[in-house]
Amino acid sequence: MSYDEWFREDRLPHIYCAGCGNGTIINCTLAAVDQMGWKKEDTVFVSGIGCSSRAPGYILTDSLHTTHGRALAFATGVKMAKPAFNVVVFTGDGDMAAIGGNHFIHACRRNIDMTVVCMNNQIYGMTGGQGSPTTPRGCLSSTTPFGCAEPPFDLCELATAAGANYVARWTSYHVKELEKAVKVGLETPGFSFIEVLVQCPTAFGRRNKFRQVMDHVEFLKSHSLLKAKRDRMLDNHEHVPEDMFVVGELTKRNRPAIGVKP
Amino acid sequence: MTRLEFWQGNTACAEGALAAGCNFFGGYPITPSTEVAEHMAAKLPKKGGVFIQMEDEIAGIASIIGASWTGARSMTATSGPGFSLMMENIGFAAMTETPCVVVNVQRGGPSTGQPTMSAQGDMMQVRFGSHGDYAVIALCPATVQEMFELTVKAFNLADKYRTPVFVMADETIGHMREKILVPDSVEKTGRKPFISGTPPFRVTDPDLIPGFPAFGTGQHVHVTGLTHDERGYPAATNPKLHMALVQRLVDKIENARDDMADYDVVNPDAEQVFIAYGAPVRTVMQVMHDKKDNNVGFLRIRTVWPFPEKALAKFKNAKRFLVPEMNLGQIAREIQRHVKVPVVSIAKLGGELHTPADLVTALEEKA
Amino acid sequence: MRHEIRFSGFGGQGIILSAVIIGRAAVMYDNKFAAQTQVYGPEARGGASMSQVVIDDEQILYPKVSIPGIYVIMSQEGFEKYGASAQESAVMLIDSTLVHSRPKCRCIEVPATQQAKQTLKKDIVANIVMLGALVAATHVVSEESLKKAILDSVPKGTEELNLKAMQLGLELGKQP
DSSP states (O other), X not given: OOGGGGBOGGGOSOSOOTTOSHHHXXXXXXXXXXXXXXXXXXXXXXXXXXXXXXXXXXXXSXXXXXXXXXXXXXXXXXXXXXXXXEEEEEEEHIIIIIIXXXXXXXXXXXXXXXXXXXXXXXXXXXXXXXXXXXXOTTOOBTTBTTOOOSOOOOHHHHHHHHTOSEEEEEETTOHXXXXXXXHXXXXXXXXXXXXXXXXXXXXXXXXXXXXXXXXHHHHHHXXXXXXXXXXXXXXXXXXXXXXXXXXXXXXXXXXXXXXXXX | OEEEEEEEHHHHHHHHHHHTXXXXXXXXXXXXXXXXXXXXXXXXXXXXXXXXEOSSHHHHHHHHHHHHHTTOOEEEEEOHHHHHHHHHHHHHHHHHTOOEEEEEEEEEOSTTOEEEEXXXXXHHHHHHOSSSOOOOEXXXXXXXXXXXXXXXXXXHHHXXXXXXXXXXXXXXXXXXXXXXXXXXXXXXXXXXXXXTTSOTTOOOSTTXXXXXXXXXXXXXXXXXXXXXXXXXXXXXXXXXXXXXXXXXXXXXXXXXXXXXXXXXXXXXXXXXXXXXXXXXXXHHHHHHHHHOOTTEXXXXXXXXXXXXXXXXXXXXTOSEEEEEESSSSHHHHHHHTTOSSOEEXXXXXXXXXXXXXXXXXXXXXXX | OOEEEEEEEEETSXXXXXXXXXXXXXXXXXXXXXXXXXXXXXXXXXXXXXXEEEEESSOOSSOSOSSOSXXXXXXXXXXXXXXXXXXXXXXXXXXXXXXXXXXXXXXXXXXHHHHHHHHHSOGGGHHHHHHHHHHHHHOSSXXXXXXXXXHHHSOTTOHHHHHHHHHHHHHHHOOO
């Protein structure tokens, strides 16, 4: 089997804009799922509301497209009722970190056995570009017309602090690394969280000096700082530039988990 | 066979759920429903079921909807503030035709109100509380025995009609202890089987209820709260499809009104007729017992939604209906919609059950 | 015959449990009907706690206590809040160690807390002493049923202590 056998062909084409990175993330996720050798009937995709959350609708398994922010709470019900299922959640920065923030930290705390792929485009894309909890300071959105004044969440630090067993961050540029990280996440018992910074040319790029899709992808690439390199810099007391973000495997541990497959 | 117990209403509710085969409880503790969660926490794991205390009531109902799609008989229990939080996902359950049971042990509202006192203030919220059009099934127990029996019934109705079903109890019955005869076993009816390979939301039966394609059975069903076609795929901008879907969701319940009707008629020839559900039933029964007056009738309702309007016609000589409720006349207004004679609301707020004297006074007041 | 009994004291004395035990004795062992209710305050300890039970030979329709015929009062605050308005026809059992007021109705003074402390070295069983006295004075349930209901309700390992407390109460409540 290959990843494209996991698509619902009768649902294509998808709704994503030209230049959107969500398709890349879905492909990487399905490639990792495919490598796990999982059966479709034992696998459930769950999501909330937003661009990211349309993903399960394109995947040929049982899938639950729920209410805004609540994907992890629904997924907790699915997984606890049937631990034999493989549960994967697609979510976004608005869905998971704003309205769903409480469910996020509690799912991490429970360390419930599921893998969460968060497509972080730093904006509410589907509804026309409103600011989200990960919109960087100074960035423009329809609700931060003078530049975002609030500091953003670091979702990975949040997941680590709240208790997740596996935490990684990559971007839509790093397809090989992302696929591998998702696979490690799927293999790790407990809560696995993979944040993927992704370009949104329609809602974010257009307002924030990334008129060309590749300009934003290039930015994501050039501003990624590998965790190993960052750690070396810190050891050497070097200055870590503030506009860089850390990518790589940030947390991997084996804390007690719930809902683990028998 | 039955066995004798002296149980609290909330215990009887939890035991009814266990007898009905409930194997998943997700919820958040809130007075005066907490004993239901506590009892499930103690008992469910021993029966191979799952109890999970979620981070809030939004997550509580979300978890039971998720569990239901795996085939579990799932349940949550709450009271006013938690019930308010659940509203969005109650609409999701109605839209996605997810069987589940929600117990609301009602307390005084609005807001935090009277956490430890009794009320029936959520009777309209249960009917209309989530956005958009839908229909619900709501049952109101008036005894500890009925806390058990109506909880069992709620699971059967939820499965049969593929919809959330509400046990709308009140603090009076939830916290009261009294005699109950617990049956050794109860009737359990399951979900309509799904015909493999057919579109998951296709309806061919006149009851308008689709078969249930549980997760894990290879049907690859997509469940969404968006307006969806019979394949379950989003079709949110299709006006005709939306109209047909919502109409069916309402009709599958409203058309079955008579099948679900559950009420007792006492003295159908009476001119003055009490109508009650939940705790005030007990006061009406006391007044009926004490007065022994054939000219006073009583309609005791257990299925409040869908409202059993045909029951009203049984009282052909009724000159007025008297409706004691622990709210400001929520169901009295529903009754007035169906009858031409006056409907007198005997409203009582504050958390205390109507006394027999309250009802006698209302009865003796001239129309 | 319908008996309406009200218990009051401070939170932590086992006021609610007392009503539950009497109700349980009536339903499970005396083949009667009972309905037990309570008032919940926000305090888990302290404050004035109140619980009530209706006992009847017939099915209980209205489950609340309207006019208590029997009171069991175990704190001064409980007396003031829930006992002072007792009708003259009522009978009130008072823990005379803790309540200094006396009602207008017939009053049976039971030094339950003092006796529990002195004789049994555990004032925690004062409520069970009061139950013994209640049954001796009013016979709302039988002694045997009370004993069984107590054994159903108390923590494992405390059965003997509680039965001694009941026996002490039965003696203290005996009316001439």
